[in-house]
Amino acid sequence: MATVTVFDGVRVFTGDGLTEPRRVYAEGERIVADGAPDAVVDGAGKVLLPGxxxxxxxxxxxxxxxxxxxxxxxxxxxxxxxxxxxxxxxxxxxxxxxxxxxxxxxxxxxxxxxxxxxxxxxxxxxxxxxxxxxxxxxxxxxxxxxxxxxxxxxxxxxxxxxxxxxxxxxxxxxxxxxxxxxxxxxxxxxxxxxxxxxxxxxxxxxxxxxxxxxxxxxxxxxxxxxxxxxxxxxxxxxxxxxxxxxxxxxxxxxxxxxxxxxxxxxxxxxxxxxxxxxxxxxxxxxxxxxxxxxxxxxxxxxxxxxxxxxFALPDRGVIEPGRRADLLLVDADPTTDITATRAVDGVWIAGKRVR
The missing domain is CATH 3.20.20.140 (Metal-dependent hydrolases)
Structure with a gap:
C-alpha cells in the first residue's frame, strides 16, 4: 500500500489565487481526493504550490x-x-x-x-x-x-x-x-x-x-x-x-x-x-x-x-486529484509578495519529501 500524506490546513495555489485553508491528500506519487493518513504535514498559515x-x-x-x-x-x-x-x-x-x-x-x-x-x-x-x-x-x-x-x-x-x-x-x-x-x-x-x-x-x-x-x-x-x-x-x-x-x-x-x-x-x-x-x-x-x-x-x-x-505535461502544474504529487510548501503568501517563494518549508517530488 502506498503511503498517504495529508497536508492539513494549507492554502492552495490554484493558478488564480489561494483557496481557504483545506486538506490535500497525496497517495504515493499522486494527489488523491481523500484517504486515511499515514503522515500529516501541519500546513497552518502556509501555502502549498505545485512544484x-x-x-x-x-x-x-x-x-x-x-x-x-x-x-x-x-x-x-x-x-x-x-x-x-x-x-x-x-x-x-x-x-x-x-x-x-x-x-x-x-x-x-x-x-x-x-x-x-x-x-x-x-x-x-x-x-x-x-x-x-x-x-x-x-x-x-x-x-x-x-x-x-x-x-x-x-x-x-x-x-x-x-x-x-x-x-x-x-x-x-x-x-x-x-x-x-x-x-x-x-x-x-x-x-x-x-x-x-x-x-x-x-x-x-x-x-x-x-x-x-x-x-x-x-x-x-x-x-x-x-x-x-x-x-x-x-x-x-x-x-x-x-x-x-x-x-x-x-x-x-x-x-x-x-x-x-x-x-x-x-x-x-x-x-x-x-x-x-x-x-x-x-x-x-x-x-x-x-x-x-x-x-x-x-x-x-x-x-x-x-x-x-x-509543453503538454498533463500530470503537473496544478494541485488536483490525479496529478503528480510535486509540491512546494512555503511559509508565506507569494501571491501578495513574490519573494515569499524563497521561504521553503518543504518539497515533495512524486510524493516523496526531498527537502
Whole structure:
C-alpha cells in the first residue's frame, strides 16, 4: 500500500489565487481526493504550490537536478545536452528534479555554439536539405522538443530557409520548436520561421511593434530568461547590450497578451558569460518578471500551469486529484509578495519529501 500524506490546513495555489485553508491528500506519487493518513504535514498559515517548473535550464550532472529540487523546482526543461547516454542517465535520476530535453540543438556553422568544445557535429546545420535529417536524429534521441539557435544572418547562423525547413520538419513530427534569440534580428528570423516558443529576450533594442504583433497573431510563447539577460548585460557592459531592452520587451509581450513562461537558463558550465544557479535563480526570475509587469499570481502561473500546458505535461502544474504529487510548501503568501517563494518549508517530488 502506498503511503498517504495529508497536508492539513494549507492554502492552495490554484493558478488564480489561494483557496481557504483545506486538506490535500497525496497517495504515493499522486494527489488523491481523500484517504486515511499515514503522515500529516501541519500546513497552518502556509501555502502549498505545485512544484515549480524551469522552462529553460541546462544539465551537467545530478547536482544540478538536486539543486533545482532543494528550491522547489521539481521539473526542468533542458534546452541542450549531449551525448545521448548522459541525457538518458539524467532523465532517470530519482529523488531530484525530473527533466525533459531537447538533446542536441541546431546551430549555424559560424556561431559561438558551434565553436563550443565537444559540440556534436550533427547539430551544425548548413542548408535546408539537412533539416529533415537533423530532426530525425533528434526523434531517434527521444528529444521532447527541438531547440534551434537563430542569428540575424549568416555566416554566424543558419539562413532563413534552413530555419524554416527545421521548423517544418519538426512540426511534421508534432514537436514544438524552441528558438534561442537574443537580438531583434534573431527574433525576426524565428518569427518568420514560425517557431512555437522564443527563449531569451533581445539585448540590442526593444523588440518592434510589428514583430510583437506577429508573435501574438501566431500564438508564439516567450520564455525570456530575464535572469540570464541581466547577467549577460552586466558581464558585457560597454558592448551596447542593455538589460532594460529585454525587460521592456517582456512588458510589451505582457501587454500584448503573449504567453510568458518562467525560465532561467540555469547552468553550471565553466567559462560561460553568466551562470544562473539551478533552483535559486528561478526565484530571482519570478521577481524580475513582476518588475516587467506581471502580477505575482501571473508570475506563479507562468512557472507552473502555463509551462505544463505549453509543453503538454498533463500530470503537473496544478494541485488536483490525479496529478503528480510535486509540491512546494512555503511559509508565506507569494501571491501578495513574490519573494515569499524563497521561504521553503518543504518539497515533495512524486510524493516523496526531498527537502
Amino acid at each position: 515549480l517548473i524551469d522552462s529553460h535550464m541546462h544539465t551537467l550532472g545530478r547536482d544540478d537536478l538536486a539543486n533545482l529540487a532543494q528550491w522547489g523546482v521539481t521539473t526542468g526543461l533542458d534546452m541542450a545536452a549531449w551525448p545521448l547516454p548522459f541525457v538518458t542517465e539524467m532523465r532517470g535520476q530519482a529523488g531530484v528534479a525530473q527533466i525533459l530535453s531537447a538533446t542536441t540543438p541546431a546551430v549555424g556553422p559560424g556561431g559561438n555554439h558551434a565553436k563550443m568544445p565537444g559540440f556534436p557535429a550533427d547539430g551544425i546545420v548548413t542548408s535546408p536539405k539537412e533539416a529533415h535529417a537533423f530532426v530525425e536524429r533528434r526523434v531517434a534521441d527521444g528529444a521532447d522538443y527541438i531547440k534551434i539557435v537563430t542569428e540575424a544572418a549568416p555566416p554566424e547562423g543558419m539562413d532563413q530557409a534552413t530555419v524554416n525547413a527545421i521548423v517544418e520538419a519538426a512540426h511534421e513530427r508534432d514537436l514544438l520548436v524552441v528558438a534561442h534569440s537574443i537580438t531583434t534580428g534573431a527574433f525576426r528570423v524565428a518569427v518568420e520561421a514560425g517557431v512555437d516558443i522564443s527563449t531569451h529576450a533581445p539585448l540590442d533594442a526593444v523588440l518592434d511593434d510589428e514583430t510583437v504583433a506577429r508573435m501574438r497573431e501566431a500564438g508564439m510563447v516567450s520564455s525570456p530568461t530575464l535572469t540570464m539577460m541581466k547577467g549577460i548585460a552586466g558581464a558585457r557592459a560597454g558592448a551596447g547590450l542593455k538589460y532594460e531592452y529585454a525587460r521592456d520587451t517582456v512588458t510589451k509581450f505582457h501587454e500584448a497578451g503573449i504567453r510568458l513562461l518562467v525560465g532561467t537558463d540555469a547552468n553550471s558550465a565553466p567559462g560561460v558569460p553568466f551562470a544562473p544557479k539551478h533552483g535559486e535563480s528561478l526565484h530571482d526570475e519570478l521577481v524580475l518578471m513582476t518588475e516587467a509587469g506581471l502580477t505575482p499570481v501571473e508570475a506563479l502561473r507562468s512557472a507552473t500551469a502555463l509551462i505544463a500546458q505549453t
